[in-house]
Amino acid sequence: MYNAPMITVRLPQKQKELEIPGPRRVMDLLAEAGMRPTTVIVTQGRKLLTKDHRVEDGATIDVISVVSGG
């Protein structure tokens, strides 16, 4: 059976990876992943993505938490 390509959302600090059907805006992907925009940056390779950026199927993005404790 053919598997349609999806967007791969990697959460490196949680060592977690999600597959979400696209295309979707970054802010929608964050909502799906349960992450708030003011706590992360989103990257695709060496590119930083704005929250309204549209991500296509087949793409891989990284969601990096920026919250430091202590």
Add this chain to the structure above:
Amino acid sequence: MKCKRCRRAEAAVDLPSHHAAFCPDCFFLFFRRQVTEGIRKLRLLAPGDRVLVCVSGGKDSLVLWDVLMDEGYETEGLYIDLGIDGYSDRSKEKVLTYAASRGKTPIVVELAKEGIPIPEAARCVRMQECSVCGTVKRYFFNRVAAEGRFTAVATGHNLDDETARLLGNLLHWQRDHLARQHPLLPGEDGGLVRKVKPLWRVSEVETAAYGFLKGIDYVTEECPMSEDATSLVYKEALSRIEDRMPGTRIVFYKGFLDPSNPLRNGPEAAAPADAAPMPEEDAESGATRGTDVDAEGRDGTPRACASCGAPTFAETCSFCRMKERVRNARSVRAARGTR
């Protein structure tokens, strides 16, 4: 989305709190201006200052060092190896790699060699790791700065850190802490070096974006000791508010810093007699409290610690008292044959 400044390039960073979005080049200008304006408005640093930048390997401190060097300040980095298995090695590697890329060699203090690695010390004195870490770091920040004749110690505390601390202090009505919370703690006679927080106007997202776009390789994993830090609870609450009402955090903090704010100055600054004591865990948020070497009994000018000579407001500084407790606990454990 196009950059709101140059209106040509594609935006890489959107900042709802500033109603703005920037391409990388324009964001660099914006970010550095935020930092330099923060320094200028509160007179944190002056030309000719020798600045000791405390670097942990995380985004904020490395970005701070980067900006201060680019702005022409004379700086050296100080890295404190906390002695946390694995995490400390990886953090140190990031600091050394970054420093080498700028032709620098940081000053390194190894707490294991100083006889007070954080995990073991916290077990010995039965305190939160962050609390022990805060006391030890403040001690070495000041000691290294004084010995090296630095005129200021700079830390990477950002807007999120400062507002989280402010919220915690307000919720517990820590009026004495509120009175002292400020991006500038002036130096004092007796060996206390000025402490500054030049990133007080920029958020964690902004420092992370700056670090990423500048290619600064920082450690992204969190300190394993800070998982239960109360500051994270306050940050979570504030980020929820910020998501719904962008710009709230900076308004909150600027309002607090307003010189007319009676919580910071004036007779109300003293803690009332019936103020509820802060729970031990919350006292731990002193890790970002930015108090002086020894927070106790701050009346008068500091004197020399009877044990090590460092400035303190007590007979013996809190670092020496803690070290003594660690030594005693080790002796007891050795006598019992336990670790």
